[in-house]
Amino acid sequence: MKREKAAGVFLLTVGDEILDGRIQNTNATWFGEQLRHAGIPVSESRSVADTVRAIQRALRDGAAHPIVIVTGGLGPTNDDRTLEGAAAAFRLPLSHNTASLAHIRSRYLARGLPLTEPRLKMALVPKGAKVIANQTGTAPGVHLRVKGTEFFFLPGPPSECRPMFEKAVLPLAGKRLRSRRLLRREFWRTFGRGEGEIFAKVSAVVESLEKRFPASVAFGVHITFPYIDLTFEVRDAPRGEHPSKREIDSAASSISDALGTLCFSRERESLADAVAAMLLRERLTVATAESCTGGLLGKLLTDRAGSSAYYLGGVVSYANSAKEKLLGITKNTLEGHGAVSEECVREMAQAIRRELGADLALAISGISGPGGGSETKPVGTAYMALALKDRTRVTHQVILKGLGNREQNRVLAAHWALDALRSELLRFPEAGIPVN
């Protein structure tokens, strides 16, 4: 009797360093994401140790699936035993592949390195297997078909296995596992509210649709720090049990309405990217003056290529002396109100805007912690100013109610400043009338 295969891909990542947490299993995440985008389900992801026995057992379990993708353990060292495991699992002899030998030879000779036994080992493939060329590294990949399952063995380094996956694995996986057709995928990225608050805003729409079409509709709320992302996917379902196009449109627009300006992107872009697009559209320039964030705000604003079109520069006025010397903040302000104050942050923003002749300037001063807090200004306190030609807006808050750590406080302070800039830019007409 022929056993029915599982409905999805079996991912196997080989390596002690994954099991014992020395490295993140980024391959499993990346493959999962690529397969999802292609509408191909993953039914299981497994990591096992570098032993022939563990690999062998996992590959036999994998044979219950139509597609098995294995990464790791193809290199020259002693703990690279994936293909030995495959040979043992399916009782296939290993022999040197001519094309692989030539590839390995040319890679090592080009670097003036000798062809040692361990290096030649990388050319060993199980009988009946095809070789997958490795354009960016040495260890070739292997494609093996056993009893109706396609096994793909790829090297562990992302720079090597990713292009091989795209070229050799994805097309075949798509043919074997044509999943239920994706009718719609919608995405919202928000900043400034928690997961629960975001979910509460959309739960009415979400729950009724999920209840009516459980096999077709999937909503998800996920933290991608510092953002909260919302996904809405609709797939074809048996017996047409999926919402109509009109219902999908209506749900998507209800969600958009409920989120309002909390949603800054319908794609997976960063808040800095969204702000950058608005600055470019309005042809505005921005400058920064940072204290507690130490340069992070400038870094975020320049993450994207072409940022010189809107970002002029700024100062990191970390010490009080730097606030005096670089921005001319007076002793009066620093001693009378403190460096973390409305007065100081206003002067910082105005000074850098003037100095660099920018249209807008952002300034941040706060207490990132863990030390430095007081009763009136606890750790997490941050002041932010946005200076324009004719006015300056100052606000303050206690980030995460004082419960965040230094890194969270800094990342949130910088994004909060970017979000204030975004709010300001939302008031500008699409046409792009300059601010001054």
Added chain:
Amino acid sequence: MKREKAAGVFLLTVGDEILDGRIQNTNATWFGEQLRHAGIPVSESRSVADTVRAIQRALRDGAAHPIVIVTGGLGPTNDDRTLEGAAAAFRLPLSHNTASLAHIRSRYLARGLPLTEPRLKMALVPKGAKVIANQTGTAPGVHLRVKGTEFFFLPGPPSECRPMFEKAVLPLAGKRLRSRRLLRREFWRTFGRGEGEIFAKVSAVVESLEKRFPASVAFGVHITFPYIDLTFEVRDAPRGEHPSKREIDSAASSISDALGTLCFSRERESLADAVAAMLLRERLTVATAESCTGGLLGKLLTDRAGSSAYYLGGVVSYANSAKEKLLGITKNTLEGHGAVSEECVREMAQAIRRELGADLALAISGISGPGGGSETKPVGTAYMALALKDRTRVTHQVILKGLGNREQNRVLAAHWALDALRSELLRFPEAGIPVN
């Protein structure tokens, strides 16, 4: 006949969002790391979908292991089905646990939220199970013993499952799986050379010891971008087949000698932290002037609490106009040599050092890409200057031979500058004679 259990922990992470790459499986990595530190091996890590069938099958496979740790699927929503899966796997009825009910009731009532059916579902546990208190969230954990296997079910959020793991799982896992005692753990973190080059430096020592004591000695070279880490662990082995203390000492010191100053830390600290410690010891202050890194260097120097003791501040002179206005770089320099030049970066470092009265100043100017490169200055070109009172050192390089992306180029440029500062500080006497 009693079947022998596997030798390590079975980790199971439940959730579609892990399989399809929407979230990183940070739980598996974190548990793996904690268990490794406790000397407890992990034999398999598995992720399955949110279905009762998939969970049930995985738990049955898990029963071949002495300890099974499961995370995810304990919450109130429809796709939280882990305990249903456990009930199905071991044919145990589910019933409401009184302590869990009280905990859940108090959490919701405190927030003024009603006790709906899905919320009460979180108090359902399989017959014979004990409840693990959740101090930081709502869904309680569950501890179930079936045929000699300890099953621990924990909620997915790291802030909830981590303390529960430490309190309820780790002590019991340690008792059941007392692993071979760790005799020595050594660690080296390096910056500035590739994985292959680092391995080549230590391979002679490493290979001979691994060959002689394969059951005891484990070396590893891992990329923790932008660093290369080297680990060396020695465990007790059957029949005393492990190196002697003298041999371990000798191997460790040979590795240290071979790495020389490439190794900046024997712990998992950042390069900025290592530099910070040196600056603090020498009581020196530093300032920064950044162009292509946009503030990243300042951000790295202030990642650590207490950074105001050594970091004064700096400028992000991104646009040429900012270089003129904030640092007084002349049109002559900018037009004659360009912003990415030895002359410009030297003037940047000297200007910010003078302006802020710092002992040392670092400046960076480069082409991060993907655009902006030329034949003589390709993408990846970076100039770096280190200014002291009496001299300024300038160097340049093409990062990753022009093959890096924007993010890599920026991170490496900033670390390369930090490393230049470290090299300079290495020349200072331990006693701490100030530089000027």
